[in-house]
Amino acid sequence: xxxxxxxxxxxxxxARAVREKRISSRELTxxxxxxxxxxxxxxxxxxxxxxxxxxxxAAACDEEQAKGxxxxxxxxxxxxxxxxxxxxxVRTTCGSRILHDFLPPYDACVTEKVLAAGxxxxxxxxxxxxxxxxxxxTSFFGPxxxxxxxxxxxxxxxxxxxxxxxxxxxxxxxGTDTGGSIRQPASLCGVVGVKPxxxxxxxxxxxxxxxxxxxxxxxxxxxxxxxxxxxxIAGYDRRDSTCVDLPVPDYLAAVERPVKGLRVGLPKExxxxxxxxADVRAAVERALKVLTDQGAExxxxxLPHTEYALSTYYLIAPAEASSNLARYDGVRYGYRAEGATxxxxxxxxxxxxxxxxxxxxxxxxxxxxxxxxYYEAFYGKAQKVRTLIRDDFTKAxxxxxxxxxxxxxxxxxxxxxxxxxxxxxxxxxxxxxxxxLAGIPGISVPCGVSADRLPVGAQLLADxxxxxxxxxxxxxxxxxxxxxxxxxxxx
Amino acid sequence: xxxTREEVLHVARLARLAMSGDEADRLGGQLSAILDxxxxxxRLDTRDVVPTSHAIETGTPFRDDAVEPFGDxxxxxxxxxxxxxxxxxxxxxxxx
Numbered sequence: 404x405x406x407x408x409x410x411x412x413x414x415x416x417x418a419r420a421v422r423e424k425r426i427s428s429r430e431l432t433x434x435x436x437x438x439x440x441x442x443x444x445x446x447x448x449x450x451x452x453x454x455x456x457x458x459x460x461a462a463a464c465d466e467e468q469a470k471g472x473x474x475x476x477x478x479x480x481x482x483x484x485x486x487x488x489x490x491x492x493v494r495t496t497c498g499s500r501i502l503h504d505f506l507p508p509y510d511a512c513v514t515e516k517v518l519a520a521g522x523x524x525x526x527x528x529x530x531x532x533x534x535x536x537x538x539x540x541t542s543f544f545g546p547x548x549x550x551x552x553x554x555x556x557x558x559x560x561x562x563x564x565x566x567x568x569x570x571x572x573x574x575x576x577x578g579t580d581t582g583g584s585i586r587q588p589a590s591l592c593g594v595v596g597v598k599p600x601x602x603x604x605x606x607x608x609x610x611x612x613x614x615x616x617x618x619x620x621x622x623x624x625x626x627x628x629x630x631x632x633x634x635x636i637a638g639y640d641r642r643d644s645t646c647v648d649l650p651v652p653d654y655l656a657a658v659e660r661p662v663k664g665l666r667v668g669l670p671k672e673x674x675x676x677x678x679x680x681a682d683v684r685a686a687v688e689r690a691l692k693v694l695t696d697q698g699a700e701x702x703x704x705x706l707p708h709t710e711y712a713l714s715t716y717y718l719i720a721p722a723e724a725s726s727n728l729a730r731y732d733g734v735r736y737g738y739r740a741e742g743a744t745x746x747x748x749x750x751x752x753x754x755x756x757x758x759x760x761x762x763x764x765x766x767x768x769x770x771x772x773x774x775x776x777y778y779e780a781f782y783g784k785a786q787k788v789r790t791l792i793r794d795d796f797t798k799a800x801x802x803x804x805x806x807x808x809x810x811x812x813x814x815x816x817x818x819x820x821x822x823x824x825x826x827x828x829x830x831x832x833x834x835x836x837x838x839x840l841a842g843i844p845g846i847s848v849p850c851g852v853s854a855d856r857l858p859v860g861a862q863l864l865a866d867x868x869x870x871x872x873x874x875x876x877x878x879x880x881x882x883x884x885x886x887x888x889x890x891x892x893x894x
Numbered sequence: 895x896x897x898t899r900e901e902v903l904h905v906a907r908l909a910r911l912a913m914s915g916d917e918a919d920r921l922g923g924q925l926s927a928i929l930d931x932x933x934x935x936x937r938l939d940t941r942d943v944v945p946t947s948h949a950i951e952t953g954t955p956f957r958d959d960a961v962e963p964f965g966d967x968x969x970x971x972x973x974x975x976x977x978x979x980x981x982x983x984x985x986x987x988x989x990x
Contacts, residue, residue, distance in 0.1 A: 492969075508969035601949045615948050644955050645948065714932040725909060732910070734982050736973035746987045747910070755912035763911060767902070767921060768928060770909040784935050786945035791938070793946055825924055826931060842949020867950060 409434040411889045414480060414574040414628035421468070421479040428468075428479025432461035432523050435481040439525065439572045442892050445553055448567035450486045450544050451494050452526040457481065460523040476635060478521030483576035485564045486527035487534060488513050488619070489608040497610045498532040498542040498560075501731045501738045501757030511608025512640045513577055513619050520635040525573055529563030532759045533728065534584055534612045536560050537831040540822055541761040548818070549592060550890035551857055555815040558588030558831075564622050565592040569890045575623040575632050579609060581616045582716050583811075583835025586847035589622055590810035590860025593849045593886060595629045595877065596622045598835075600867045601842035602647035604633075605640030613723035614645075616716075616839040624888040626848060626877045630654035633870065649868060657871035658878035663698030665876060667691065668803030672709035673834055678812040683859050686851030687809050690861040693883040694807070694876060702803050706795040711788050712837040713829060718772050718785035719840070724762075725769030731757060764825060789840050796841045800866040805876050808834050810860040814853035834862060844870045848877040849886040858886070897922045897929070 409431060412420070420426045436454055443449055464479035489495050489507035491514075496502045510518070517524065531541040539547040539562030547562045549555040550570035557566040561578030565588035568576050578585045580598035589596025597620040604619045611617060621632035634655065639648040669691070674684070695701055733739035733753030740756050743749035758766070772781035799806065811831055821828040838845040844867070847860035861880060865872040902918040902925065913921075964970070967980070976983040 504973075506969070506973060508964070508966055508973075602952060641955070641957065645950070645952060647950060647952060708938075711935055711938065714935050717928060718932055718935075729910075733975055734984055735970075737975070739975035743985050746984050748912075749985045751907075751910045751912040754910055758911075764921065764924060764928075766909050766911065767905055767925060771897075771905050771925065771929070774905060774908060781929075781932070783945060784940060785932075786947060787940035787943040788935050788938060789946040790943050791940070793949065826927060840946075840949070 410438045410571040412574070413625050414477065414623055415631055417480045417574050418477050422473065424468070428461040428464040428523060429458070431479060432457050432481050432525065435525050435573060442570055442572060445548065445892060446550050446566050446570055446572070447545060447547050448528055448563040448570065448572055449526040450496055450498070450529050450563070453493065453524060456493070457523050457525045464521065464523065474519065474521030476520050476631065480522055481525040481573050482517055482522035482632070483526060483528050483564055483567050483573035484514065484517065484524055485530050485561050485576065485578045487530060487579050487610045488577065490514050490524070490527065493527065495527065495610070496544070498530040498544065499758065499762070500543040503543065503738060505736050507608070509608060512605035512642065513609060513636050516636045517577060528567055528576060531560035531562070532762050533610070533724070534560040534579055534581055535724070535761050535765055537583070537587060537828055538821065539563060540818065541759055543759060546818060549815045550892045551593060552815065555817050555857070556591070558591035558811070558815065560584040561622060562588045565589050565594055565596065568592070568594045568622050568624060570892050571889045575621060575628050577619055577632070577636060578622050579617055579619050580839065581612050581720060582839050583832040585620050585622060586835050586845055586860070586862060587811050587832060589847040591815040591858065593858025593890065594622055594624055595626050595849070596620065596847045597629050597633055597870070597873070598838060598845045599633060599637060599870060600844045602645050603637050603844070603868070603870070605643040605646045607640055607642040611727040613720040614727060615723060616720060626874055626881045627655060627658045630658050630874045652871055654870060654874055657874040660875045661697065662694055662876055662879045665694065665699040665805060666702055666803040667694050667699045667876070668702050668704040668799055668806045670704050670706045670709065670799065670806055670808060672706055673808040678830060678833065679809060680813045680853070682853040683809050683811070683813060686859040687807065687861045689884060690850040690880045691807055693880050697879055704799045704803060704806070706799060706837065708788065708791045708795050709837060712792055712840060713833055715785045715788045715792060715840060716836045717768070717829060718781050719789065721765040721769030722772050722782045723769070725766045725773065728762070728766055792837055793841045796843055804865065805872050806864040808862045808864070810834060810847040810862040814855060814857035814859055838864050843867050844873055846873040846877050848880050850880055850884055897926050
């Protein structure tokens with residue numbers, strides 16, 4: 404560790420160094436804040452940087468530790484939060500104008516758990532508005548750039564978190580994933596991202612997009628870091644009625660287990676069709692070879708309804724979003740349009756001025772799909788196809804332990820390349836969406852580079868509550884295909 | 895299937911989104927393209943399929959119907975765009 408700058412340490416190394424009093428939280432936090440100051444004007448991974456609050460938190464951590472108290476496993480270590488998690492008294496925008504000045508009166512469960520683990524929060528990270536997007540370009544606060552190539556997008560919607568982790572502007576972060584919003588940016592930024600099983604992490608205090616799909620999860624520079632952070636944020640919370648009351652396993656212990664005998668499924672539908680770029684395919688094949696070289700078995704499987712997943716998602720998610728976003732009416736909090744003479748006019752203008760184009764588009768699709776005369780044809784139909792997609796996975800997991808696929812069809816694309824055509828942008832999530840519809844867990848782990856030397860991720864999917872299998876397989880891939888973890892941020 | 899300007903404006907009213915005619919025309923084209931795409935679901939026979947509303951079936955959890963005061967009233971009210979005392983102020987509700 405001697406020659407590695409402090410900010411490049413892994414989350415677990417940093418935590419151990421604080422615990423063993425080899426470094427103070429103030430030094431660690433200072434290194435991260437300096438890194439943010441130097442690089443974030445170029446990357447724009449943060450919406451709000453909490454310089455003073457983080458420094459005060461770090462000082463408090465050092466003081467407590469001097470007295471022999473340690474809050475938790477990440478005592479004094481900076482961990483970032485996507486700006487979708489409520490932070491008491493700290494602006495939480497969800498990337499939207501309509502929440503540009505919202506000061507939550509309480510902490511999200513994820514916020515509470517990250518703080519209880521002892522972490523210092525250096526800031527709130529950029530995201531597509533209301534997590535609707537695949538490039539972080541729909542943020543009201545401007546796009547985040549990919550730290551590996553500043554002319555490219557970092558993916559989305561948790562693009563700020565993935566970019567901040569890749570550029571070492573935090574040791575790890577927590578994002579959210581409704582259709583790929585953790586895994587796709589993790590893939591495009593060369594970091595590890597985990598979408599846990601639906602119900603594994605509490606959604607309390609996490610701004611709602613599509614409630615039957617939303618799930619929070621870690622983004623980190625190593626599989627072990629991601630496993631440790633998931634262990635800290637997972638678990639039952641009675642304030643989220645869909646949160647599942649199951650014990651949280653020791654995820655970290657799963658990372659170094661052997662993959663010998665593991666049955667790895669290749670869903671043929673994910674490798675057919677023209678959208679998958681050759682370099683991504685080659686990188687994922689290298690990941691497969693790692694697993695088979697270590698004694699995993701390969702099984703070809705079929706998920707026959709895969710081609711319907713995108714359509715199903717683009718009915719269910721907007722329908723739920725149109726309902727969830729009805730609360731933004733300019734009455735109790737957030738932006739309000741000036742000068743309206745009546746209540747309905749005030750609400751309609753507030754929403755027209757407060758929401759960006761992508762959010763409006765989805766609210767419109769959702770409202771249309773739920774409106775009288777169309778409900779059965781669109782929303783009802785999509786819920787039934789969702790059952791077929793889920794059943795495909797149930798069948799597949801009788802024959803295999805884990806599925807291996809690309810995370811995204813291509814490496815990072817350029818800013819502005821896909822903003823003109825919503826459907827083309829939606830295709831970025833074609834491999835990540837089915838997992839959310841089925842509720843199962845998924846991980847993206849770096850497995851190579853594209854022709855343009857950009858990071859490429861492999862996606863692993865497992866049956867519900869089998870996150871340990873994901874960490875085992877991803878750990879093997881990571882050890883065999885070492886990856887330069889911190890982006891240089893040049894240009 | 896092309897969506898007319900009138901349909902777009904009707905849905906916008908339902909969604910409480912103020913919208914100009916030009917914006918409705920632009921959005922109408924995009925919505926039509928998206929709805930045409932999702933119409934592929936019609937190829938599937940789903941007559942005997944049970945719909946999924948949540949991926950993990952947990953049932954409805956019950957708890958005691960107990961009052962838990964939030965406590966920090968001011969933190970809630972201080973986010974109001976317009977308030978008077980302990981009330982949220984809004985423009986006129988009943989139009990002339």
